Amino acid sequence: MPPRPVDISLIISSRNRAYGLLNCLDAIAAAARQAGHLHLELVFVDNGSTDDTSDVFRKWAALAPIDTNLIYETLPGLANARNSGIAAAAGRLLAFTDDDCEVFPEYFTTIDAAFADDTEIVMRGGRVELGDARDLPVTIKTEREPAALTSELHAGGFIHGCNMAFPKALCEAIGLFDPRFGAGSPFRSGEDTDYIHRAFNAGIRVEYSPDVVVKHFHGRRKIEDIHRLHAGYAFGNGALYAKYMFDRRSNMRGMLRWDIRQAIKEAISGRRMSDEMGLTYRRQLRDNITGMLAYWRSAKAKRATSAIRS
Numbered sequence: 434m435p436p437r438p439v440d441i442s443l444i445i446s447s448r449n450r451a452y453g454l455l456n457c458l459d460a461i462a463a464a465a466r467q468a469g470h471l472h473l474e475l476v477f478v479d480n481g482s483t484d485d486t487s488d489v490f491r492k493w494a495a496l497a498p499i500d501t502n503l504i505y506e507t508l509p510g511l512a513n514a515r516n517s518g519i520a521a522a523a524g525r526l527l528a529f530t531d532d533d534c535e536v537f538p539e540y541f542t543t544i545d546a547a548f549a550d551d552t553e554i555v556m557r558g559g560r561v562e563l564g565d566a567r568d569l570p571v572t573i574k575t576e577r578e579p580a581a582l583t584s585e586l587h588a589g590g591f592i593h594g595c596n597m598a599f600p601k602a603l604c605e606a607i608g609l610f611d612p613r614f615g616a617g618s619p620f621r622s623g624e625d626t627d628y629i630h631r632a633f634n635a636g637i638r639v640e641y642s643p644d645v646v647v648k649h650f651h652g653r654r655k656i657e658d659i660h661r662l663h664a665g666y667a668f669g670n671g672a673l674y675a676k677y678m679f680d681r682r683s684n685m686r687g688m689l690r691w692d693i694r695q696a697i698k699e700a701i702s703g704r705r706m707s708d709e710m711g712l713t714y715r716r717q718l719r720d721n722i723t724g725m726l727a728y729w730r731s732a733k734a735k736r737a738t739s740a741i742r743s
Contacts, residue, residue, distance in 0.1 A: 437472045438472065438523075438525065439472050439473070439474050439500070439522075439523040439524040439525065440471045440472050440473065440524060440525060440526065440545060441471060441473050441474075441524050441525075441526045441527075441528055441541055441544060441545065441598075442473075442474050442475075442476055442518075442522035442523060442524030442526070442527050442528070442601075443461065443473065443474070443475050443476070443528045443529075443530065443541075444476045444478065444515060444518035444519065444522060444527060444528070444529050445457070445475065445476070445477050445478065445518075445529075445530060445531065445532055446478045446480050446506075446511055446514035446515055446518065446531070446532070447477065447478065447479060447480065447482065447486055447490075447532040448479070448480045448481055448482050448486070448514075448617075449482045449483060449484045449486060450482070450484075450486050450532040450533070451482070451484045451485040451486045451488070451489045452484075453532075453533065453650070454486060454489050454490065454493075454532060455489065455493065456535055456650070457530075457531075457532050457533070457534060457535055458490070458493045458497070459493075460535035460536050460537075460538075461475060461499065461536055461540075462493075462497055462498055462499065463538050464536050464537065464538050464539070464540040464541050465497075465498045465499040465541065466498050467538050467539065467541070467542060468540075468541035468542045468545070471541055471542070471545055472500075473499045473500065473524075473541060474499065474500040474501065474502060474522070474523060474524060475494075475497070475499050475500070475501045475502070476502045476504065476518045476521050476522050477490050477494075477501065477502065477503050477504070478504055478505075478506050478514040478515070478517050478518045478521075479503065479504070479505050479506070480506050480509065480510075480511070480513070480514040480617070481505075481506070481507055481509060487503060487505075490503055491503060502521055502522075504517055504518070504521050508612070509617045509618075510612055510615055510616070510617040510618040510624075511594075511610075511615035511616045511617055511618070511624055512609075512610035512611060512612040512613075512614055512615040512618060512624040513610075513612045513618075515529065515609075515610050515615075515624070516609040516610050516612065519601070519604055519609060522601065524601065525600060525601060526544065526545075526548055526598055526599070526600055526601070527598060527599060527600070527601050527604075528544055528597070528598040529594060529595070529596075529597050529598065530595050530596060530647055531594070531595040531649075533564075533649065533650050533651055533652070534561075534564070534595050534596070534647045534648060534649050534650070535564060535647060535648045535650070536646075536647050537646040537647065537648075539644075539646075540645065540646070540647070543559075543642075543644050543645045543646075544557075544598050544645055547598075547642050547644070547645060548598070548600070551600075553638070554599070554600050554602055554603050554606060554637050554638075555599070555600075555637070555638045555639075555640060556592075556597070556598075556599040556603060556629065556632045556637055556638070556639045556640070557592070557597065557598050557599065557639075557640045557641070557642045557645070558574075558591070558592020558593055558596055558597040558598070558629075558639075558640075558641055558642070558645075559592070559596045559597075559598075559641070559642050559643060559644065559645025559646055559647070560574060560575060560576070560577075560596070560643040560644075560645065560646045560647075561573045561574045561575070561593050561595060561596050561646075561647055561648075561649050562575060562646060562647070562648050562649070563575075563648070563649065564648035564649050564650035564651075565650050565652070567654055568650070568651055568652060568653055568654055569653050569654060569656075569658075569659055569710075571651070571653060571659055571662065571710075572593070572595075572649055572651050572653075572662070573649055574590065574592075574593055574596075574641075576641070576643060577643050578643065579640065579641060579642055579643060580640070580641040581638065581639065581640050581641075582629070582633050582638075582639035582640070582641075584684045584687075585684075587626075587688050588626050588627075588629040588630040588633060588639075589623065589626040589629075589666070589670060589673075590626075591629065591639065591641060592625075592629060592639065592641055593625065594624065594625030595647060595649060596645060596646075596647045597625065597629075598645070599632070603632060603637065606635060606637070607628075607631045607632055607635050607637070608631075610624045610627070610628055611624060611627050611628075612624075613672070613731070614626075614627050614669060614672065614673070615669075619727070619731060620668065620669050620672040620724060620727065620728065621665040621668050621669050622665045622666050622668065622669030622670075623666070623669030623670060623672065623673050626669070626670070626673060627673055627676070630673070630677070630683070630685070634680070634682045634683060656710060656711055659710050659711075659712070660710075660711065660712070663710075663712055663717070663720075664716075664720050667716075667717045667718075667719075667720035667721050667724065668720045668721075668723055668724035668727070669724060670688075670721055670724065671720060671721035671722060671723060671724025671725040671726075671727075671728070672724040672725065672727060672728040673685060673724075674686070674688065674689045674721060674724070674725055675724070675725040675726075675728035675729055675732075676728060689721065692714065692717060692718050692721055693718060695714040695718075696714040696715045696717070696718040698714075699713060699714045699715055700715060
């Protein structure tokens with residue numbers, strides 16, 4: 434008798450998270466028990482940990498109510514880890530969360546229901562609630578109304594990489610994550626933004642589905658932490674602006690023009706992006722430009738290397 438097909442593969446990338454990993458894993462176990470009618474698997478990617486992350490996972494997996502697959506990816510970067518997870522995953526649907534998140538008990542059943550009636554490939558992302566009230570309200574998405582991505586909207590933040598799902602067939606249609614983007618990569622962030630943007634450009638419907646929920650325990654409680662985070666996001670967005678600068682299908686040029694207009698308005702009016710967080714559109718634009726320059730320098734170096742090899 435052939436093995437039962439896997440309905441959903443949940444992919445988690447982790448690095449040096451031994452100290453807090455069990456909270457994430459126990460939430461997955463609770464959700465798996467509630468979805469006993471589904472064949473689930475957890476693909477856990479250890480991305481070069483130097484602590485006991487893999488040992489913690491192995492001990493938990495021995496009694497887990499879900500099939501598990503521990504793999505190792507030595508190349509740094511979230512995109513590389515996610516790509517390795519995709520390669521190892523057997524599920525028809527691929528779901529992604531982060532090791533500092535906790536899924537809700539209905540997580541798997543809600544994902545299954547969201548995709549049940551699709552007749553074509555759809556990419557979806559869900560709600561991201563603040564896990565700890567002591568953390569500052571960033572890297573969350575709490576809107577309660579469903580939405581669809583349009584060309585007037587920036588792909589960044591429309592859905593979050595810590596709560597997204599899509600059929601594995603999407604990877605066959607548009608490829609894998611760009612390893613130049615994301616945490617631990619040269620361009621620091623944006624691997625999910627890039628992937629969402631590529632899916633949308635390929636004609637794939639991208640939806641925000643607020644019923645699929647995770648809690649994010651990001652741990653950022655100081656304003657300087659938010660400034661570093663925001664600078665990394667702006668740098669990655671700048672690299673994306675450069676990547677798609679001459680792609681006629683892309684709306685990234687329009688997004689850059691919007692950032693420029695906001696910086697000009699701020700300079701005239703003095704009204705900042707966030708007084709509470711100390712964030713400004715002018716600083717964001719500066720980091721955008723720095724990211725654009727870094728992308729073009731990288732592309733130039735790659736061309737020069739290719740010319741030497743040829």
